[in-house]
Amino acid sequence: MTTNMSKPRLGILTSHPIQYQAPLFRELSSRLDLQVFFAHRQNAKEQAYAGFNVAFEWDIDLLSGYDNQFLRNVAKNPGTNGFFGCDTPDIAEEIRKGQFDAFLVMGWQLKTYWQAIRACHTNNVPVMVRGDSHLGTPRGWAKRLGKEILYPILLRQFDACLYVGQKNRAYLEHYGVRAERLFFSPHCIDNDAFAARAQAVNREASRAHLGIAPDQFAVLFVGKLLDRKRPLDMVLALHTLRDRGVNVCGVIAGDGPLRTLLEAKGREWNVPLSFLGFRNQTELPEAYSIADVMVLPSEGSETWGLVVNEALACGTLVVVSDAVGCAPDLVIERQTGLVYPVGDTLALADALQNVLAEPARGEEIPKIVDMYSVFAAAQGVMDAVAGVTKDRTGRGNSLPKIARVG
Numbered sequence: 020m021t022t023n024m025s026k027p028r029l030g031i032l033t034s035h036p037i038q039y040q041a042p043l044f045r046e047l048s049s050r051l052d053l054q055v056f057f058a059h060r061q062n063a064k065e066q067a068y069a070g071f072n073v074a075f076e077w078d079i080d081l082l083s084g085y086d087n088q089f090l091r092n093v094a095k096n097p098g099t100n101g102f103f104g105c106d107t108p109d110i111a112e113e114i115r116k117g118q119f120d121a122f123l124v125m126g127w128q129l130k131t132y133w134q135a136i137r138a139c140h141t142n143n144v145p146v147m148v149r150g151d152s153h154l155g156t157p158r159g160w161a162k163r164l165g166k167e168i169l170y171p172i173l174l175r176q177f178d179a180c181l182y183v184g185q186k187n188r189a190y191l192e193h194y195g196v197r198a199e200r201l202f203f204s205p206h207c208i209d210n211d212a213f214a215a216r217a218q219a220v221n222r223e224a225s226r227a228h229l230g231i232a233p234d235q236f237a238v239l240f241v242g243k244l245l246d247r248k249r250p251l252d253m254v255l256a257l258h259t260l261r262d263r264g265v266n267v268c269g270v271i272a273g274d275g276p277l278r279t280l281l282e283a284k285g286r287e288w289n290v291p292l293s294f295l296g297f298r299n300q301t302e303l304p305e306a307y308s309i310a311d312v313m314v315l316p317s318e319g320s321e322t323w324g325l326v327v328n329e330a331l332a333c334g335t336l337v338v339v340s341d342a343v344g345c346a347p348d349l350v351i352e353r354q355t356g357l358v359y360p361v362g363d364t365l366a367l368a369d370a371l372q373n374v375l376a377e378p379a380r381g382e383e384i385p386k387i388v389d390m391y392s393v394f395a396a397a398q399g400v401m402d403a404v405a406g407v408t409k410d411r412t413g414r415g416n417s418l419p420k421i422a423r424v425g
Contacts, residue, residue: 053085110131239270321344
């Protein structure tokens with residue numbers, strides 16, 4: 020274990036390299052002695068199976084800037100979509116010899132996480148968890164009842180729970196996590212990278228390339244074209260707006276099983292739609308720059324909605340359903356956008372019309388972007404590490420808050 024004079028040593032276990040986690044790991048690596056473990060090496064074909072509908076590799080570096088290693092996954096059917104898809108018995112030895120002051124698992128839905136939790140308990144290593152579950156996720160009565168019984172016990176396995184937003188905190192409190200074990204580590208993206216790429220976009224040229232007239236409003240959807248994302252709600256709302264005489268069109272960045280249906284409904288309802296197809300990370304800022312507003316109409320299974328972070332980082336207003344996890348955190352009424360009741364396409368049309376007719380002043384966008392940043396997320400992890408090591412030693416690791424430069 021480290022002393023107060025040296026950097027604390029933190030281990031992190033996550034399912035596989037994720038584009039939103041890499042910037043956080045790099046920031047933490049500048050503050051801590053960090054070791055990241057991946058339970059699974061996902062390939063381009065698996066990305067397609069995940070709902071993107073196209074095989075691809077991310078076009079940003081996910082592995083440099085921090086120490087990491089892939090664990091041996093002995094699962095019969097390796098993957099990240101089922102509990103048994105990540106089976107990594109070697110994590111126990113890594114934790115035993117790792118001399119970690121604390122260990123963070125990025126969820127509890129995979130076997131690998133419970134292998135790590137058990138190893139942490141065996142080796143007296145404080146274990147923390149970071150997730151984004153909330154109470155609005157659709158579930159049957161049997162599952163709700165089971166969680167009411169089991170989750171208070173499950174969550175007592177963690178010395179600290181890092182919550183990403185208000186709905187996630189309410190979820191943890193509902194299942195009995197005490198305030199002193201809660202630390203705010205917000206969901207985040209690389210805000211600076213998105214903002215810089217958006218500023219480099221020639222908005223007029225990009226819109227003209229898609230046939231969007233200078234006086235036409237463009238409403239953007241970004242994501243997998245799946246039922247739970249409700250992209251058809253946006254098209255129906257645009258149909259309503261066009262019936263009201265609003266000169267509006269839709270831009271869809273993403274792919275998936277619903278594309279054919281959306282194309283057909285666009286023709287049937289006389290809604291001009293531009294399909295960009297799948298857009299990789301470096302290509303997304305152009306899509307946000309094209310738009311006057313981005314809409315996220317998802318159901319409660321959208322536990323956060325990082326596309327909202329991306330839109331705001333690019334300076335684009337948002338309209339978000341009230342079922343989406345990030346709604347109470349990122350949507351400040353008439354400042355960053357509006358929230359409407361999920362599934363109510365007339366209310367969605369009204370919200371879009373209000374935002375387009377009276378654009379939000381936007382003063383709150385930089386403040387929200389800064390609050391939900393990589394820097395803020397890393398500071399939350401640092402606070403949690405200090406808290407759990409203090410609980411174990413009575414003195415903590417003396418981790419000061421770091422002033423942000425720039």
